[in-house]
Amino acid sequence: MATQFDKDDASLAVVVGSGAGGGTLATALAQAGIKTVVLEAGPRYEIEDFVNDEWEMFNKISWLDKRTTSGSWQVARDFPNLPAWIVKAVGGTSIHWAGASLRMQDHELKAASTYGDVKGANLLDWPITLADLEPYYAKAEARMGVTRTNDIPGLPGNNNFKVLKAGADKLGYKKCHSGRMAVNSQPRDGRNACQQIGFCLQGCKMGAKWSTLYAEIPKGEATGNLEVRPDAQVLTIEHDAQGKVSAVVYADKSGQLQRQKARIVAVAGNSIESPRLLLNSSSSTFPDGLANSSGQVGRNYMRHMTGSVYAIFERPVHMYRGTTMAGIVTDESVNAPNRGFVGGYEMETVALGLPFLAAFLQPGAWGRDFTSAMDSYDHMAGMWLVGEDMPQESNKVSLHASEKDKHGMAIPNVHYDDHANDLAMRAHAYERGRALYDAVGAVRTFPTPPYPSTHNLGTNRMSEKSDDGVVNKWGQAHDVENLFVSDGSQFTTGGAENPTLTIVALALRQADYIRDQMAKGAL
Amino acid sequence: MRLVDKRTRLSRRDFLATGGAAALVVGTGSLAAPSGAWSMEVTTLQPATMRTLIQVSRDIYPHDRLADHAYATALAPYDAASAEDVSLKQLLESGVTDLNAKTKAAHGVEYVQVGWEGQRVALLQSVETTEFFQKLRGDLLSGLYNNQAIWPKFGYEGASADKGGYLERGFDDIDWV
Ligand SMILES: Cc1cc2nc3c(=O)[nH]c(=O)nc-3n(C[C@H](O)[C@H](O)[C@H](O)COP(=O)(O)OP(=O)(O)OC[C@H]3O[C@@H](n4cnc5c(N)ncnc54)[C@H](O)[C@@H]3O)c2cc1C
Ligand code: SF4
Secondary structure, three states, rough: OOOOOOOOOOOOOEOOOOOOOHHHHHHHHHHOOOOOEEEEEOOOHHHHOOOOOOOHHHHHHOOOOOOEEEEHHHHHHOOOOOOOOOOOOOOOHOOOOOOOOOOOOOHHHHHOOOOOOOOOOOOOOOOOOHHHHHHHOOOOOHOOOOOOOOOOOOOOOHHHHHHHHHHHHOOOOOOOOOOOOOOOOOOEEEEEOOOOOOHHHHOOOOOOOOHHHHHHHHHHHOOEEEEOOOOOOEEEEEOOOOOOOEEEEEEOOOOOEEEEEOEEEEEEOHHHHHHHHOOOOOOOOOOOOOOOOOOOOOOOOOOOOOEEEEOOOOOOOOOOOOOOOOOOOOOOOOOHHHHOOOOEEEEEEOOOHHHHHOOOOOOOOOOOHHHHHHHHHHHHEEEEEEEEOOOOOOOEEEEEEEOOOOOOEEEEEEEEEEEEHHHHHHHHHHHHHHHHHHHOOOOEEEEEEOOOOOOOOOOEEEEOOOOOOOOOOOOEOOOOEEEEEEOOHHOOOOOOOOOOOHHHHHHHHHEEEHHHHHHHOOO | OOOOOOOOOOOOOHHHHOOOHHHHHEEEEEOOOOOOOOOEEEEOOHHHHHHHHHHHHOOOOHOOOOOHEEEEEEEOOHHHHHHOOHHHHHHHHHHHHHHHHHHHHOOOOHHHHHOOOHHHHHHHHHHHHHHHHHHHHHHHHHHHOOOOOHHHHHHOOOOOHOOOOOOOOOOOOOOOO
């Protein structure tokens, strides 16, 4: 019988969201003996419910509640009500993620000192260094089974990778391999090895790819200290007279409001929902939203500089076969301002099925220019470009002035303007991507614009000083000692790397801190 | 490398069904390929409207190796949806009427009778920003490309978990790099 806690039990750690951050934190807390309840807005699916069908899975598990967009970013034009691709289900976006698991670099955690004064950028150094993170990166890699760490072999390269590698070699890139992937290249941790199915972004039918849904949460549940309550969307966080959080109010499956008491609350709804929840929890004590004395909640929204290059070759590639993102070139992820921008970017293999490629290759396009590209689908190779974007105070998640969701909670607006540095980096990355494919004989290449954001960061950022950010180096709110932020919204800056390994490392570090503070009676 | 067989796996009769919508036989409440290979009932939309939509769809996403049937399949849900939703019916019927009016003014015939693709595309460009065009284009994007029946034509194999993935079926069989 699964554990069920009482709603009036005020000794519980309450975690909002069960994705990479929340699912890991909750499991680690339960393993440390701390009674924990996870409130998850979405339903609980299992591996049996996954299908190898892009639109069916998208419609089944994405967060499709209305959001609005503004700003100069192309996503606002191409996908005005879909700023981000985020999952609403137990496991969160760790169901859909590709598995690329990279450590951030030392200089990236010191972005303000390294990059200096970048006009219009709200840069700050992280309050932690790589040395602080390293032990937790090691733990996260072991836990997630990241290839090329812990003596786990790399995945075999697929066709799409072989094209990338050939081009990288021709251009003289030195650091190209089949990736550090949280995908089993051999059976491990009770999970299967990858069968090269190729639907990594639709949920891994083999369970080879790490997801909190099946690689973390069941372990937490086995301790008897963890309850995961699906179909529970948290609407507000409440506090007591001392300004400490005391409960959360959520809507259950039937839309009824419920109140769950809490000893601590950890918010991990991903970088749009987490600030939305804090902003929606204003009170007379916290008139601008909970934990927002700095005014930084919702600000500094980052989504990485992204773009893709697809190339058509004379001969077939079949890019869709095999692990979607097992291929990387890291030579460009250095800080070399002589390229015309600060920070760097990664080049990673990516493949979309025919239905998604039609939607994303050139959004809005029609006619023969577009369809002749689709006709060459099986002759295409693809790469995704992902790099550091600049935090800007005006890029922000805010509450919509009038529109509400079905529970009466104000919907979020996501505003993003590309920074000049982002644009310069994207132009460089497109050019290098094209050059790479040209070197292997591409006959036609496409600069594909950004997809709805898959990496959402920075909206509750970590800072040394309480007036610069929302949380301290433990992800603990500067203003409210028993309130934590446990997802990518903590990121002070974004780095070039896919963020999830860092989210997991931070969650494990935070779990140790919470355990120690509770043991000391400080929480 | 293991290639995908792109040949049409249908009878010769069906194969002959490929062609412009102008050739479709319009009856009362139905449309049919001249060969009789396929037909389509329409109960809410005018058959002539559906015929025009099929041609417009091909002109929006022209794939010479796809039969009209692929476009008709993508459009078929509109008929039932229009029965439920008067504004959709209105949008489609008036969109086609307006397009035909524009076509008559320019060429003296209806849209499906304009024989040159370039001329039809120019007409579509002139309505590109209308709600009618954008709705049709958006719906086609999933209606057309999400139809499993046409995937082999593009060399896409679809679901693979049930076949054991590509581990033994060519995930790394590229032979030219
Ligand atoms: C297609 C795709 C591919 C990706 N590939 C990679 C990759 O290769 N490498 C990488 O590092 N990252 C990748 N990512 C990003 C990665 O998925 C995210 O960084 C990660 O999942 C974020 O973790 P999170 O805990 O912050 O949020 P999520 O995993 O999104 O989890 C948030 C959860 O909170 C729930 N929630 C939100 N609000 C509430 C509320 N008010 N009440 C209750 N529950 C709530 C949501 O329903 C959701 O389940 C990818 C993402 C996508 C979409
Ligand atoms: S390719 Fe591997 S990781 Fe991706 S879905 Fe298939 S088995 Fe899972």
